[in-house]
Amino acid sequence: MRDAEEFDAFYAASAHRVLGHLYAMVGSRTEVEDAVAEAYARAWDRWASVRQCDSPEAWVRSVAYRVAVSAWRKTVNRLRAHRRESTERHVEAASVDHVAVVDALRRISADQRRVVVLHHLVGLSVAEIAAETGANANTVKTRLARGRRALAAYLTENEYESTGGGRSHDL
The missing domain is CATH 1.10.10.10 (Winged helix-like DNA-binding domain superfamily/Winged helix DNA-binding domain)
Known part of the structure; x- marks a missing residue:
């Protein structure tokens, strides 16, 4: 059985930290927010096994990093296909x-x-x-x-x- 209170406490304790870590790795807050949200959704779906990990936070961070990298690759390929130039946000x-x-x-x-x-x-x-x-x-x-x-x-x-x-x- 899923323990919503336990997951909510885990999310509340770790989400801000994981978001900051991924932002430092990836550099785009928008992409990081999406990747972290996806990682926590996957953690919720697998909470019975994720909570048994040595570090559920590390599990979420790793998944979020892979999601962000995958999204980045898709974006790069799309940009190459359309030959568009991107602009940096400040x-x-x-x-x-x-x-x-x-x-x-x-x-x-x-x-x-x-x-x-x-x-x-x-x-x-x-x-x-x-x-x-x-x-x-x-x-x-x-x-x-x-x-x-x-x-x-x-x-x-x-x-x-x-x-x-x-x-x-x-x-």
């Missing part, structure tokens, strides 16, 4: 630091971005990331180290200022 009222981090995350590979977000924003260990992503621990460590190096290059003040994104020191 988030209003975001701090300069937030914009810099999101921009830097978008510049590194998807695999590196995923492990960096899972480790630094979600707080997962290398072993937990390996379990969630299906990669071995050494691969996770390599992606994490390379991701950090790549981010460092994009997050230095000089790099950010030279791209026109930063402000001068006369704040």
